[in-house]
Amino acid sequence: MTPHNKRRPRGAPFHHAPEAVTYAREKAGLTKRALAGMCDISEQLVGDIEAGRRNATPATLQKLAAALNCPVVVLEAKRVTAPRQRSEEQTLNSAAGGTCSDTPPAGLPAA
Template identity: 55%
Template sequence: MTVTISKRKRPRTLHHEPRTVTWARTKSGLTKRALAQAVGISEQLLNEIESGWRSATPANLMKIADVLNCPVVFLERKQGWHPRPRC
Protein backbone atom coordinates (compact mmCIF):
# COMPACT_ATOMS: atom_id res chain seq x y z
CA MET A 1 0.00 0.00 0.00
CA THR A 2 1.42 3.37 -1.04
CA VAL A 3 0.52 6.57 0.74
CA THR A 4 0.85 9.79 -1.25
CA ILE A 5 1.64 12.92 0.71
CA SER A 6 0.88 16.12 -1.10
CA LYS A 7 2.99 19.13 -0.33
CA ARG A 8 1.03 22.21 0.59
CA LYS A 9 1.49 25.13 -1.79
CA ARG A 10 0.88 28.83 -1.39
CA PRO A 11 -2.01 30.22 -3.43
CA ARG A 12 -1.04 31.62 -6.81
CA THR A 13 -2.94 34.82 -6.27
CA LEU A 14 -3.74 36.63 -3.07
CA HIS A 15 -6.54 39.14 -2.61
CA HIS A 16 -4.56 41.01 0.02
CA GLU A 17 -1.09 42.14 1.04
CA PRO A 18 -0.15 39.93 4.00
CA ARG A 19 2.39 42.37 5.49
CA THR A 20 -0.13 45.21 5.27
CA VAL A 21 -2.74 43.22 7.21
CA THR A 22 -0.16 42.48 9.91
CA TRP A 23 0.99 46.10 10.02
CA ALA A 24 -2.57 47.45 10.29
CA ARG A 25 -3.40 44.94 13.04
CA THR A 26 -0.36 45.83 15.13
CA LYS A 27 -0.94 49.58 14.64
CA SER A 28 -4.48 49.14 15.93
CA GLY A 29 -3.13 47.36 19.01
CA LEU A 30 -4.95 44.09 18.42
CA THR A 31 -3.60 40.58 18.84
CA LYS A 32 -4.27 37.94 16.21
CA ARG A 33 -6.73 36.30 18.56
CA ALA A 34 -8.63 39.55 19.18
CA LEU A 35 -8.84 40.40 15.48
CA ALA A 36 -9.91 36.88 14.54
CA GLN A 37 -12.67 36.91 17.16
CA ALA A 38 -13.88 40.35 16.05
CA VAL A 39 -13.97 39.26 12.40
CA GLY A 40 -15.54 35.87 13.15
CA ILE A 41 -12.77 33.66 11.80
CA SER A 42 -10.34 31.28 13.49
CA GLU A 43 -7.00 32.47 14.76
CA GLN A 44 -5.38 29.84 12.53
CA LEU A 45 -7.07 31.29 9.43
CA LEU A 46 -5.93 34.80 10.35
CA ASN A 47 -2.39 33.49 10.83
CA GLU A 48 -2.51 31.91 7.36
CA ILE A 49 -3.84 35.15 5.87
CA GLU A 50 -1.07 37.20 7.48
CA SER A 51 1.61 34.73 6.40
CA GLY A 52 0.33 34.51 2.81
CA TRP A 53 -0.56 30.80 2.98
CA ARG A 54 -4.24 31.51 2.34
CA SER A 55 -5.96 34.23 0.43
CA ALA A 56 -8.51 36.27 2.31
CA THR A 57 -11.93 36.13 0.71
CA PRO A 58 -13.31 39.51 -0.33
CA ALA A 59 -15.94 39.22 2.42
CA ASN A 60 -13.35 38.47 5.12
CA LEU A 61 -11.09 41.21 3.83
CA MET A 62 -13.95 43.71 4.15
CA LYS A 63 -14.61 42.53 7.73
CA ILE A 64 -10.91 42.82 8.61
CA ALA A 65 -10.78 46.35 7.17
CA ASP A 66 -13.92 47.30 9.10
CA VAL A 67 -12.52 46.06 12.43
CA LEU A 68 -9.17 47.75 11.75
CA ASN A 69 -10.98 50.94 10.73
CA CYS A 70 -9.14 51.27 7.44
CA PRO A 71 -10.24 51.28 3.80
CA VAL A 72 -10.35 47.82 2.23
CA VAL A 73 -8.30 49.22 -0.66
CA PHE A 74 -5.43 49.65 1.78
CA LEU A 75 -5.35 45.89 2.43
CA GLU A 76 -5.97 44.70 -1.13
CA ARG A 77 -3.19 43.41 -3.35
CA LYS A 78 -2.22 45.99 -5.93
CA GLN A 79 -2.48 44.28 -9.31
CA GLY A 80 0.32 45.04 -11.71
CA TRP A 81 2.23 47.16 -9.19
CA HIS A 82 5.92 46.44 -8.86
CA PRO A 83 8.36 48.57 -6.94
CA ARG A 84 11.05 50.22 -9.02
CA PRO A 85 14.51 48.87 -8.46
CA ARG A 86 16.82 51.36 -6.82
CA CYS A 87 19.87 52.01 -8.89
Template identity: 65%
Template sequence: MTFPATTSAPRRWEIVATDGRAVSGRLPSWAQEDPSRTDVDPERLQIVVADVVHEASFGGYWARVCPAGVDPGQDSVILAAHLQLSPHADDAQAREPAVHVHLAQDVWIKDLSPDAVTNLAETLHDFADLLTGRVAPGLAAARAEWTNGPRTAPPIPNAARPGPSSRKRPRRLHQEPEAVTWAREKAGLTKRALAQSVGISEQLMNEVESGWRSATPANLAKIARALNCPVVVLERTHETHAHGRTTA
Protein backbone atom coordinates (compact mmCIF):
# COMPACT_ATOMS: atom_id res chain seq x y z
CA MET A 1 0.00 0.00 0.00
CA THR A 2 1.43 3.35 -1.02
CA PHE A 3 0.06 6.76 -0.07
CA PRO A 4 0.29 9.52 -2.68
CA ALA A 5 3.34 11.75 -2.43
CA THR A 6 1.41 14.83 -3.50
CA THR A 7 -2.02 16.17 -2.71
CA SER A 8 -4.57 15.50 -5.46
CA ALA A 9 -8.32 15.93 -5.93
CA PRO A 10 -10.23 13.74 -3.44
CA ARG A 11 -11.59 10.54 -4.90
CA ARG A 12 -15.31 9.83 -4.61
CA TRP A 13 -17.51 6.76 -4.84
CA GLU A 14 -21.19 6.78 -5.83
CA ILE A 15 -23.98 4.23 -5.71
CA VAL A 16 -26.98 5.03 -7.92
CA ALA A 17 -30.43 3.39 -7.77
CA THR A 18 -32.66 2.91 -10.80
CA ASP A 19 -35.06 5.56 -9.48
CA GLY A 20 -32.29 8.18 -9.63
CA ARG A 21 -31.45 8.31 -5.95
CA ALA A 22 -27.73 8.31 -5.27
CA VAL A 23 -25.42 8.06 -2.29
CA SER A 24 -21.78 9.10 -2.50
CA GLY A 25 -18.82 9.47 -0.20
CA ARG A 26 -15.12 10.07 0.02
CA LEU A 27 -12.89 7.27 -1.26
CA PRO A 28 -9.70 7.08 0.83
CA SER A 29 -6.45 7.32 -1.09
CA TRP A 30 -5.40 3.89 0.21
CA ALA A 31 -8.58 2.03 -0.82
CA GLN A 32 -7.74 -0.68 -3.34
CA GLU A 33 -11.20 -0.86 -4.94
CA ASP A 34 -13.94 1.60 -5.88
CA PRO A 35 -17.34 0.38 -4.57
CA SER A 36 -19.31 2.52 -7.07
CA ARG A 37 -22.36 0.81 -8.58
CA THR A 38 -25.25 1.77 -10.84
CA ASP A 39 -28.68 0.30 -11.56
CA VAL A 40 -29.22 -0.74 -7.94
CA ASP A 41 -32.72 -1.86 -6.96
CA PRO A 42 -34.14 1.04 -4.88
CA GLU A 43 -35.34 -1.41 -2.24
CA ARG A 44 -31.75 -2.64 -1.79
CA LEU A 45 -30.03 0.75 -1.86
CA GLN A 46 -29.73 0.98 1.92
CA ILE A 47 -28.21 -2.51 2.17
CA VAL A 48 -25.72 -1.86 -0.65
CA VAL A 49 -24.58 1.42 0.95
CA ALA A 50 -24.24 -0.22 4.36
CA ASP A 51 -21.96 -2.83 2.77
CA VAL A 52 -19.45 -0.27 1.45
CA VAL A 53 -16.06 -1.28 2.81
CA HIS A 54 -12.79 0.47 1.99
CA GLU A 55 -9.89 -1.95 2.26
CA ALA A 56 -6.17 -2.36 1.69
CA SER A 57 -4.30 -5.56 2.43
CA PHE A 58 -0.79 -6.25 3.65
CA GLY A 59 1.16 -9.44 3.32
CA GLY A 60 -0.40 -12.87 3.26
CA TYR A 61 1.52 -16.12 2.84
CA TRP A 62 0.59 -19.32 1.05
CA ALA A 63 0.55 -22.53 3.12
CA ARG A 64 -1.06 -25.94 2.93
CA VAL A 65 -3.63 -25.81 5.71
CA CYS A 66 -6.04 -28.46 6.95
CA PRO A 67 -9.32 -27.35 8.60
CA ALA A 68 -9.76 -29.27 11.87
CA GLY A 69 -6.67 -31.29 10.93
CA VAL A 70 -8.49 -33.10 8.12
CA ASP A 71 -6.42 -34.25 5.15
CA PRO A 72 -5.58 -33.41 2.44
CA GLY A 73 -6.17 -29.72 3.11
CA GLN A 74 -5.74 -26.98 0.56
CA ASP A 75 -3.42 -24.09 -0.25
CA SER A 76 -4.65 -21.03 1.60
CA VAL A 77 -3.49 -17.60 2.66
CA ILE A 78 -2.40 -17.16 6.27
CA LEU A 79 -1.07 -14.21 8.27
CA ALA A 80 -2.63 -11.32 6.39
CA ALA A 81 -3.45 -7.86 7.71
CA HIS A 82 -6.41 -5.91 6.33
CA LEU A 83 -6.86 -2.16 6.79
CA GLN A 84 -10.61 -1.56 6.66
CA LEU A 85 -13.16 1.21 7.01
CA SER A 86 -16.96 0.85 6.79
CA PRO A 87 -18.24 4.46 6.64
CA HIS A 88 -21.93 3.54 6.90
CA ALA A 89 -21.73 0.67 9.38
CA ASP A 90 -24.06 0.62 12.40
CA ASP A 91 -21.04 0.00 14.62
CA ALA A 92 -19.32 3.33 15.29
CA GLN A 93 -15.97 1.57 15.75
CA ALA A 94 -16.15 0.24 12.18
CA ARG A 95 -16.55 3.79 10.87
CA GLU A 96 -12.91 4.52 11.74
CA PRO A 97 -9.94 2.89 9.95
CA ALA A 98 -8.83 -0.25 11.76
CA VAL A 99 -6.66 -3.27 11.03
CA HIS A 100 -7.92 -6.87 11.09
CA VAL A 101 -5.32 -9.62 11.22
CA HIS A 102 -6.21 -12.96 9.62
CA LEU A 103 -4.40 -15.78 11.45
CA ALA A 104 -6.05 -18.73 9.67
CA GLN A 105 -8.44 -19.60 12.49
CA ASP A 106 -9.22 -23.26 13.25
CA VAL A 107 -6.63 -24.72 10.88
CA TRP A 108 -3.46 -26.74 11.28
CA ILE A 109 -0.19 -26.54 9.36
CA LYS A 110 0.79 -30.20 9.37
CA ASP A 111 3.74 -32.50 8.77
CA LEU A 112 6.47 -29.89 9.05
CA SER A 113 10.04 -31.00 8.52
CA PRO A 114 12.89 -29.28 10.41
CA ASP A 115 13.47 -27.05 7.38
CA ALA A 116 9.75 -26.32 7.17
CA VAL A 117 9.70 -25.31 10.84
CA THR A 118 12.58 -22.93 10.20
CA ASN A 119 10.78 -21.51 7.17
CA LEU A 120 7.62 -21.02 9.24
CA ALA A 121 9.62 -19.22 11.94
CA GLU A 122 11.08 -16.93 9.28
CA THR A 123 7.57 -16.30 7.93
CA LEU A 124 6.30 -15.35 11.40
CA HIS A 125 9.31 -13.08 11.85
CA ASP A 126 8.62 -11.44 8.48
CA PHE A 127 4.99 -10.95 9.49
CA ALA A 128 6.03 -9.27 12.74
CA ASP A 129 8.27 -6.94 10.72
CA LEU A 130 5.34 -6.28 8.38
CA LEU A 131 3.08 -5.28 11.27
CA THR A 132 5.58 -2.90 12.83
CA GLY A 133 7.14 -1.53 9.64
CA ARG A 134 4.13 -1.18 7.34
CA VAL A 135 0.78 -1.96 8.92
CA ALA A 136 1.10 0.23 12.03
CA PRO A 137 2.40 3.29 10.08
CA GLY A 138 -0.22 2.68 7.39
CA LEU A 139 -3.01 2.60 9.96
CA ALA A 140 -1.76 5.79 11.60
CA ALA A 141 -1.60 7.57 8.23
CA ALA A 142 -5.04 6.25 7.22
CA ARG A 143 -6.64 7.52 10.43
CA ALA A 144 -4.97 10.90 10.03
CA GLU A 145 -6.20 11.17 6.45
CA TRP A 146 -9.74 10.13 7.40
CA THR A 147 -9.87 12.60 10.30
CA ASN A 148 -8.19 15.58 8.62
CA GLY A 149 -9.23 15.03 4.99
CA PRO A 150 -7.00 14.33 1.99
CA ARG A 151 -3.49 15.55 2.58
CA THR A 152 0.09 14.72 1.82
CA ALA A 153 1.07 11.58 3.70
CA PRO A 154 4.41 9.84 4.10
CA PRO A 155 4.83 7.03 1.56
CA ILE A 156 4.32 3.52 2.90
CA PRO A 157 6.34 0.71 1.25
CA ASN A 158 4.31 -1.52 -1.03
CA ALA A 159 3.22 -4.85 0.42
CA ALA A 160 2.56 -7.87 -1.74
CA ARG A 161 -0.83 -9.53 -1.43
CA PRO A 162 0.00 -12.24 -0.72
CA GLY A 163 3.79 -12.47 -0.86
CA PRO A 164 6.03 -13.29 -2.42
CA SER A 165 3.89 -13.93 -5.51
CA SER A 166 0.60 -12.20 -6.34
CA ARG A 167 -2.57 -13.76 -5.06
CA LYS A 168 -4.63 -15.91 -7.40
CA ARG A 169 -8.31 -16.73 -7.18
CA PRO A 170 -9.17 -20.36 -6.36
CA ARG A 171 -9.39 -22.59 -9.43
CA ARG A 172 -12.68 -24.01 -8.16
CA LEU A 173 -15.45 -22.38 -6.13
CA HIS A 174 -18.25 -24.18 -4.35
CA GLN A 175 -20.39 -21.05 -4.49
CA GLU A 176 -21.52 -18.68 -7.23
CA PRO A 177 -20.38 -15.34 -5.76
CA GLU A 178 -22.99 -13.22 -7.53
CA ALA A 179 -25.74 -15.59 -6.40
CA VAL A 180 -24.67 -15.23 -2.77
CA THR A 181 -24.70 -11.43 -3.07
CA TRP A 182 -28.10 -11.45 -4.81
CA ALA A 183 -29.67 -13.72 -2.19
CA ARG A 184 -28.20 -11.72 0.70
CA GLU A 185 -29.40 -8.38 -0.63
CA LYS A 186 -32.83 -9.87 -1.36
CA ALA A 187 -32.97 -11.04 2.26
CA GLY A 188 -32.15 -7.49 3.39
CA LEU A 189 -28.95 -8.44 5.20
CA THR A 190 -25.59 -6.71 5.23
CA LYS A 191 -22.43 -8.78 4.91
CA ARG A 192 -21.71 -8.13 8.57
CA ALA A 193 -25.16 -9.33 9.65
CA LEU A 194 -24.96 -12.46 7.50
CA ALA A 195 -21.46 -13.27 8.73
CA GLN A 196 -22.62 -12.99 12.34
CA SER A 197 -25.62 -15.21 11.62
CA VAL A 198 -23.45 -17.87 9.97
CA GLY A 199 -20.69 -17.63 12.57
CA ILE A 200 -17.84 -16.57 10.28
CA SER A 201 -15.79 -13.39 10.03
CA GLU A 202 -16.92 -10.46 7.91
CA GLN A 203 -13.59 -10.71 6.07
CA LEU A 204 -14.35 -14.30 5.07
CA MET A 205 -17.85 -13.26 3.97
CA ASN A 206 -16.31 -10.54 1.79
CA GLU A 207 -13.97 -13.04 0.17
CA VAL A 208 -16.76 -15.58 -0.45
CA GLU A 209 -18.85 -12.94 -2.25
CA SER A 210 -15.90 -11.60 -4.22
CA GLY A 211 -14.72 -15.05 -5.28
CA TRP A 212 -11.38 -14.85 -3.48
CA ARG A 213 -12.28 -17.75 -1.21
CA SER A 214 -14.26 -20.93 -1.83
CA ALA A 215 -16.95 -21.47 0.79
CA THR A 216 -16.76 -24.87 2.44
CA PRO A 217 -19.86 -27.04 1.87
CA ALA A 218 -20.71 -26.66 5.56
CA ASN A 219 -20.47 -22.86 5.48
CA LEU A 220 -22.41 -22.67 2.21
CA ALA A 221 -25.20 -24.72 3.81
CA LYS A 222 -25.22 -22.32 6.79
CA ILE A 223 -25.38 -19.33 4.45
CA ALA A 224 -28.31 -20.89 2.60
CA ARG A 225 -30.17 -21.50 5.87
CA ALA A 226 -29.53 -17.93 7.02
CA LEU A 227 -30.86 -16.62 3.70
CA ASN A 228 -33.81 -19.05 3.72
CA CYS A 229 -33.02 -20.39 0.26
CA PRO A 230 -32.04 -23.80 -1.15
CA VAL A 231 -28.29 -24.35 -1.16
CA VAL A 232 -28.46 -25.25 -4.85
CA VAL A 233 -29.30 -21.60 -5.58
CA LEU A 234 -25.89 -20.59 -4.22
CA GLU A 235 -23.83 -23.43 -5.68
CA ARG A 236 -21.61 -22.97 -8.70
CA THR A 237 -22.89 -25.15 -11.54
CA HIS A 238 -19.72 -24.96 -13.66
CA GLU A 239 -15.98 -24.95 -13.05
CA THR A 240 -13.55 -22.28 -14.19
CA HIS A 241 -10.06 -23.55 -14.99
CA ALA A 242 -6.73 -21.78 -15.05
CA HIS A 243 -6.75 -21.43 -18.83
CA GLY A 244 -9.97 -19.41 -18.60
CA ARG A 245 -12.51 -21.78 -20.16
CA THR A 246 -15.59 -22.90 -18.32
CA THR A 247 -17.26 -26.30 -18.38
CA ALA A 248 -20.79 -27.19 -17.36
Protein backbone atom coordinates (compact mmCIF):
# COMPACT_ATOMS: atom_id res chain seq x y z
CA MET A 1 0.00 0.00 0.00
CA THR A 2 1.39 3.41 -1.00
CA PRO A 3 1.21 6.29 1.48
CA HIS A 4 -0.97 9.22 0.43
CA ASN A 5 1.49 11.88 1.49
CA LYS A 6 4.88 11.89 -0.16
CA ARG A 7 7.60 12.93 2.22
CA ARG A 8 10.79 14.67 1.23
CA PRO A 9 13.68 12.30 1.98
CA ARG A 10 16.00 13.51 4.71
CA GLY A 11 18.74 15.63 3.26
CA ALA A 12 16.87 16.27 0.01
CA PRO A 13 17.07 19.90 -1.14
CA PHE A 14 14.26 22.34 -0.42
CA HIS A 15 12.24 24.05 -3.13
CA HIS A 16 12.85 27.33 -1.31
CA ALA A 17 15.64 29.19 0.44
CA PRO A 18 14.48 29.56 4.08
CA GLU A 19 16.54 32.69 4.69
CA ALA A 20 15.12 34.32 1.55
CA VAL A 21 11.54 33.84 2.77
CA THR A 22 12.41 35.39 6.14
CA TYR A 23 14.26 38.29 4.51
CA ALA A 24 11.41 39.05 2.08
CA ARG A 25 8.82 38.88 4.89
CA GLU A 26 10.80 41.24 7.11
CA LYS A 27 11.42 43.67 4.21
CA ALA A 28 7.67 43.66 3.53
CA GLY A 29 7.09 44.57 7.18
CA LEU A 30 4.88 41.54 7.81
CA THR A 31 4.64 39.23 10.78
CA LYS A 32 4.45 35.47 10.29
CA ARG A 33 0.80 35.62 11.33
CA ALA A 34 -0.01 38.33 8.78
CA LEU A 35 1.80 36.49 5.98
CA ALA A 36 0.06 33.23 6.87
CA GLY A 37 -3.33 34.97 6.76
CA MET A 38 -2.60 36.50 3.36
CA CYS A 39 -1.55 33.11 1.96
CA ASP A 40 -4.29 31.07 3.64
CA ILE A 41 -1.74 28.80 5.34
CA SER A 42 -1.01 28.24 9.02
CA GLU A 43 1.36 30.41 11.01
CA GLN A 44 3.12 27.19 12.05
CA LEU A 45 3.82 26.35 8.39
CA VAL A 46 5.30 29.79 7.77
CA GLY A 47 7.57 29.32 10.78
CA ASP A 48 8.59 25.84 9.68
CA ILE A 49 9.33 27.05 6.13
CA GLU A 50 11.48 29.91 7.44
CA ALA A 51 13.29 27.60 9.87
CA GLY A 52 13.97 25.00 7.17
CA ARG A 53 11.97 22.28 8.92
CA ARG A 54 9.40 21.92 6.13
CA ASN A 55 9.48 22.29 2.38
CA ALA A 56 7.37 24.91 0.64
CA THR A 57 5.49 23.39 -2.28
CA PRO A 58 5.58 25.25 -5.60
CA ALA A 59 1.95 26.33 -5.00
CA THR A 60 2.84 27.69 -1.55
CA LEU A 61 5.85 29.51 -3.00
CA GLN A 62 3.53 31.18 -5.52
CA LYS A 63 1.24 32.35 -2.70
CA LEU A 64 4.16 33.61 -0.62
CA ALA A 65 5.68 35.48 -3.56
CA ALA A 66 2.35 37.13 -4.38
CA ALA A 67 1.81 38.19 -0.76
CA LEU A 68 5.39 39.48 -0.46
CA ASN A 69 5.19 41.25 -3.83
CA CYS A 70 8.37 39.63 -5.12
CA PRO A 71 9.20 37.22 -7.95
CA VAL A 72 9.09 33.51 -7.09
CA VAL A 73 12.71 33.16 -8.21
CA VAL A 74 13.77 35.26 -5.20
CA LEU A 75 12.32 32.65 -2.82
CA GLU A 76 13.42 29.55 -4.74
CA ALA A 77 16.45 27.56 -3.70
CA LYS A 78 19.45 28.18 -5.88
CA ARG A 79 20.43 25.12 -7.83
CA VAL A 80 23.97 23.94 -7.37
CA THR A 81 25.53 23.04 -10.67
CA ALA A 82 28.54 20.87 -11.27
CA PRO A 83 31.71 22.72 -12.13
CA ARG A 84 32.22 23.16 -15.85
CA GLN A 85 34.90 21.18 -17.59
CA ARG A 86 37.93 23.27 -18.41
CA SER A 87 38.74 23.61 -22.07
CA GLU A 88 42.06 22.31 -23.34
CA GLU A 89 43.24 25.89 -23.93
CA GLN A 90 42.46 26.89 -20.33
CA THR A 91 44.29 23.83 -19.02
CA LEU A 92 47.37 24.53 -21.17
CA ASN A 93 47.42 28.22 -20.24
CA SER A 94 47.15 27.56 -16.51
CA ALA A 95 49.88 24.90 -16.73
CA ALA A 96 52.13 27.42 -18.50
CA GLY A 97 51.30 30.06 -15.89
CA GLY A 98 49.72 32.38 -18.44
CA THR A 99 46.28 33.60 -19.34
CA CYS A 100 44.47 33.97 -22.63
CA SER A 101 44.59 37.74 -22.38
CA ASP A 102 47.60 40.00 -22.89
CA THR A 103 46.11 42.66 -20.62
CA PRO A 104 46.40 42.33 -16.85
CA PRO A 105 43.28 42.06 -14.71
CA ALA A 106 41.80 45.36 -13.54
CA GLY A 107 43.76 46.97 -10.72
CA LEU A 108 47.08 45.30 -11.54
CA PRO A 109 49.96 47.14 -13.23
CA ALA A 110 51.15 45.97 -16.63
CA ALA A 111 54.31 43.85 -16.55
